[in-house]
Amino acid sequence: MSKIHVTTTVNGDEVEFLADPRESLLDCLRDHLGLTGSKEGCGTGDCGACSVTLDGTLVCSCLVLGVEAEGRRVATIEGMAEGNALHPLQRKFLEHAALQCGFCTPGILVAAKALLEKNPDPTETEVRYWLAGNLCRCTGYDKIIRAVLDAAAEMRQEAA
Amino acid sequence: MNYHTPSTFEDAARLAGAAGGVTRFLAGGTDVLVQMRAGMVLPDDLIDLKKIPGVHDIARTADGGWRIGIAVPGAALGANAALVADWPGVVEGMELVGSTQVQGRATLAGNLCNGSPAADSVPGLIAAGATAEITGPGGTRSAPVEEIPAGPGKTTLAPGELISAILLPPRGKAGGDAYLRFIPRTEMDIAVAGCAVNLRLEGDTIAEARVALGAVAPRIALAPGCAAAIIGTTLDEAALAALDAAAQAACSPIDDKRGTVAFRTEVAGVLARRAAAIAYSRAKGE
Numbered sequence: 001m002s003k004i005h006v007t008t009t010v011n012g013d014e015v016e017f018l019a020d021p022r023e024s025l026l027d028c029l030r031d032h033l034g035l036t037g038s039k040e041g042c043g044t045g046d047c048g049a050c051s052v053t054l055d056g057t058l059v060c061s062c063l064v065l066g067v068e069a070e071g072r073r074v075a076t077i078e079g080m081a082e083g084n085a086l087h088p089l090q091r092k093f094l095e096h097a098a099l100q101c102g103f104c105t106p107g108i109l110v111a112a113k114a115l116l117e118k119n120p121d122p123t124e125t126e127v128r129y130w131l132a133g134n135l136c137r138c139t140g141y142d143k144i145i146r147a148v149l150d151a152a153a154e155m156r157q158e159a160a
Numbered sequence: 161m162n163y164h165t166p167s168t169f170e171d172a173a174r175l176a177g178a179a180g181g182v183t184r185f186l187a188g189g190t191d192v193l194v195q196m197r198a199g200m201v202l203p204d205d206l207i208d209l210k211k212i213p214g215v216h217d218i219a220r221t222a223d224g225g226w227r228i229g230i231a232v233p234g235a236a237l238g239a240n241a242a243l244v245a246d247w248p249g250v251v252e253g254m255e256l257v258g259s260t261q262v263q264g265r266a267t268l269a270g271n272l273c274n275g276s277p278a279a280d281s282v283p284g285l286i287a288a289g290a291t292a293e294i295t296g297p298g299g300t301r302s303a304p305v306e307e308i309p310a311g312p313g314k315t316t317l318a319p320g321e322l323i324s325a326i327l328l329p330p331r332g333k334a335g336g337d338a339y340l341r342f343i344p345r346t347e348m349d350i351a352v353a354g355c356a357v358n359l360r361l362e363g364d365t366i367a368e369a370r371v372a373l374g375a376v377a378p379r380i381a382l383a384p385g386c387a388a389a390i391i392g393t394t395l396d397e398a399a400l401a402a403l404d405a406a407a408q409a410a411c412s413p414i415d416d417k418r419g420t421v422a423f424r425t426e427v428a429g430v431l432a433r434r435a436a437a438i439a440y441s442r443a444k445g446e
Contacts, residue, residue, distance in 0.1 A: 004163065021161055021162075021163035021206065022161050022196065024193065024197075043197050044194045044197060044198070045190055045193075045194060045258070045259075045261065045262055048259065048261055051261055054264070057233070057235065057264040057265075058260055058261050058264050059261050059264040059265050060261040060262070060265075062193070062197075063189055063190050063193045063194070063261075063262070063265060064189065064193075064265070065163075065186075065189070065193070065208075067163055067208075068186075068189075068208065068210070111260065111261070114260075115260075129347060130260050131260075132259055132260070132347040132348050133258065133259020133260050133261045133262065133348065134259075
């Protein structure tokens with residue numbers, strides 16, 4: 001099985017790795033690039049724990065082949081905080097205790113960030129539908145939704 | 161597994177035609193990667209179509225219709241205001257497929273070729289009179305979308321053939337379409353029954369109609385009896401009752417934990433009524 005050389009951009013940095021063409025982007029991020037923030041929950045696109053953006057579009061990295069990332073831009077949870085400064089969503093998740101075990105949290109944060117970039121003032125219903133592909137078995141979702149709405153409110157004030 | 165990135169559909173068809181083992185085409189990957197992961201399908205040759213020029217484009221055709229590239233994901237359909245204005249029923253069907261993440265990848269052509277009797281984007285395409293442009297080892301041909309499904313997991317495409325574009329006809333004046341499905345939840349589920357209605361009015365009277373039913377038979381198919389029930393009417397209660405009865409008569413569903421035969425049949429009639437009402441009001445510009 002010959003491996004394929006892939007050059008891509010992850011969180012703004014050009015990276016390269018050798019991928020078996022059967023490997024998912026999630027496998028490549030975790031096993032070849034050491035970016036273990038994106039999690040594998042189901043591996044079949046149901047749980048959203050592996051959420052990343054690919055050229056700005058929210059996707060499940062388990063449903064993308066690593067070789068498909070050639071020449072694209074990938075953004076993961078590792079690119080969300082700026083140094084030690086947490087993203088407002090990350091801060092609000094802590095304030096609202098919007099996580100328990102934390103396994104789903106990176107995917108939900110990446111998905112929520114993609115929502116707020118597209119829609120800075122979502123309704124509760126819009127947040128719930130947007131995040132319907134991110135499963136959390138601990139929190140019951142309510143704290144997550146409140147944290148996202150609170151972060152959105154804060155980010156709108158900052159932008160104003 | 162060999163991973164190919166052809167730059168033309170002809171090359172893709174040639175690769176598939178020459179391959180001896182298991183071949184899969186890769187567009188959005190939301191079905192193929194799941195099948196690979198589950199070990200259901202282990203391709204010897206995986207042919208990624210996303211490097212072919214034009215596959216990411218939504219373009220107006222010369223006749224006023226639409227040509228949709230085979231790698232255009234659901235999210236991009238929904239973001240195209242002119243397409244949504246012309247064919248809201250087609251777009252809303254595709255937008256029901258999966259989560260936000262899946263919408264970033266999943267395609268009309270993939271949903272069609274996966275061959276699921278419950279594929280949410282297919283009834284809308286069939287009702288709209290969409291055609292599939294098919295490239296194969298022998299050249300390019302076109303087929304109405306309703307001729308593609310061949311039963312659960314199967315299509316009528318010959319070995320080496322692949323869909324190279326989805327074409328929607330010109331919307332024209334006083335037309336409207338709609339798709340509705342029933343699922344036990346409010347999101348992230350597979351249709352138990354679905355119905356798409358596309359119609360054109362002359363005044364208040366329905367001059368033309370096409371109705372397609374999903375998840376209530378081995379193949380998603382046109383229901384000519386449903387169209388006949390509403391053509392020539394103003395979609396009054398008598399027409400809706402006839403449409404309901406025709407939809408139920410067209411059903412031959414499976415009986416499973418998600419819906420009994422009786423339930424799926426009854427719901428198909430209700431969805432036909434409601435989708436027709438939405439399509440009618442859209443055609444009126446309401």
